[in-house]
Amino acid sequence: MKQSDIIPFYGGKYPELFEIERRCMDREGKVIDFLNSSLPNGKILDIGAGNGFTAEKVMHSSRQIIAMEPDDNMIDQHKDLVWAKGTAQHIPFHSNTFEAAYATWAFFFNGIPDLDQGLKEAKRVVKSGGDIIIVDNYGHDEFLSYSKQNLSSDSKMWTERGFTAHFIETAFIFDSVEEARTLLSFYFGEAGQTVEKTTFEYKVVAYTKQVE
Ligand SMILES: C[S@@+](CC[C@H](N)C(=O)[O-])C[C@H]1O[C@@H](n2cnc3c(N)ncnc32)[C@H](O)[C@@H]1O
Numbered sequence: 423m424k425q426s427d428i429i430p431f432y433g434g435k436y437p438e439l440f441e442i443e444r445r446c447m448d449r450e451g452k453v454i455d456f457l458n459s460s461l462p463n464g465k466i467l468d469i470g471a472g473n474g475f476t477a478e479k480v481m482h483s484s485r486q487i488i489a490m491e492p493d494d495n496m497i498d499q500h501k502d503l504v505w506a507k508g509t510a511q512h513i514p515f516h517s518n519t520f521e522a523a524y525a526t527w528a529f530f531f532n533g534i535p536d537l538d539q540g541l542k543e544a545k546r547v548v549k550s551g552g553d554i555i556i557v558d559n560y561g562h563d564e565f566l567s568y569s570k571q572n573l574s575s576d577s578k579m580w581t582e583r584g585f586t587a588h589f590i591e592t593a594f595i596f597d598s599v600e601e602a603r604t605l606l607s608f609y610f611g612e613a614g615q616t617v618e619k620t621t622f623e624y625k626v627v628a629y630t631k632q633v634e
Contacts, residue, residue: 423492423507423508423509423512423514424509424511424512427492427509427511427512427536428492428493428509429529429531429534431472431493431496432608433472433473433493433495433496434493434494434495434496435495436608437473439604439605439608440472440473442596442601442604442605443605444472444473444475446594446595446596446597446601446605447592447594447624448592448593448624448626449592449593449594449595450592450593450595451479452590452591452592452626453476453526453557453590453592453626453628454476454479454480456557456588456590456628457476457480457524457526457555457557457628458479458480460553460555460628460630461480461485461521461522461524461553461555462485462521462522462552462553463484463485463521464484464485464486464520464521464522465486465488465519465520465521466480466485466486466487466488466520466521466522466523466524467487467488467490467513467515467519467520467522467523467524467544467547467548468487468488468489468490468523468524468525468526469490469510469513469523469524469525469528469529469530469540469544470490470491470492470510470525470526470527470528470529471487471489471490471491471496471503471505471528472491472496472526472528473496473497473498473501474489474491474497474498474501474503474505476524476526477489477501477503478501478502478503481503486504487503487504488504488505488506488515488520489501489503489504489505489506490505490506490507490508490513490514491505491506491507491508492507492508492509494507509529510525510528510529510530510536510539510540510543510544511536511539511540511543512543513543513544513546513547515547516547517546517547518547518548518549518550519547519549520547520548520549520552521548521549521552522548522552522553522554522555523544523547523548523552523553523554523555524553524554524555524556524557525544525555525556525557526557527557527558527559530556530558531558531575532572532574532575532576532579541554541583545633548633549633550633550634551632551633552632552633553630553631553632553633554585554630554631554633555628555629555630556580556585556628556629556630557626557627557628557629558575558626558627558629559573559574559575559624559625559626559627560574560575560577560589560590560625560626560627561573561574561575561625562574562625563623563624563625564622564623564624565594565622565623565624565625568606568609568610568613568614569609569610569613570610570613575627575629577627577629580629583631584631585629585630585631586629586630586631587627587628587629588627588628588629588630589625589626589627590625590626590627590628591623591625591626592624592625592626593621593622593623593624594621594622594624595620595621595622596620596621597620598620599617599618599619599620601620602614602617602619602620602622603615603616603617
């Protein structure tokens with residue numbers, strides 16, 4: 423695994439902030455519901471699994487999730503998951519190992535130079551007929567309106583690559599205004615410091631494609 427292939431992420435350094443993010447960003451579990459209804463049984467790869475939040479929620483007795491994550495500081499060994507260390511660019515598994523693979527807000531972002539290398543790897547390890555599912559911000563919502571940067575995914579980039587977009591309307595729901603300010607000011611600086619509420623519209627998109 424090449425260290426330079428890893429995209430720096432704050433969660434290992436500030437786990438308490440990442441805990442707020444994960445608990446609040448899709449509070450009603452709509453992304454989890456989408457994955458649960460889309461993923462088959464059998465062996466599934468989670469690419470850039472973070473602390474295993476999603477993997478833990480979509481696994482069950484007939485569906486084994488391999489949580490692949492390159493950053494040691496993100497891997498939560500207390501979770502009852504099978505972990506693998508690896509990056510999207512070089513997936514450490516044989517070809518045709520998995521029934522499907524998914525990534526939630528990991529690696530497959532706009533402007534990543536190795537994006538197609540990551541897709542090639544995902545296709546290689548998923549069996550023919552299995553799905554690749556990429557979950558990212560859709561944008562055009564209240565949550566991202568606080569950001570000065572464009573953090574929306576580029577739907578055209580995915581449809582050009584043969585993916586179908588599925589829109590998921592969810593919400594960041596915090597326990598308190600204080601908690602909302604803590605996370606939103608960390609993300610967005612001053613714009614997040616003055617929020618007065620706990621619920622923020624948040625639009626997500628899942629891009630899916632069947633491996634040929
Ligand atoms: C925004 S977090 C998302 C974590 C998790 N998928 C979730 O939804 O909670 C992005 C994760 O991707 C990991 N990552 C960074 N570079 C990567 C790469 N090249 N391949 C796969 N994952 C990577 C980071 O370490 C981090 O854990």
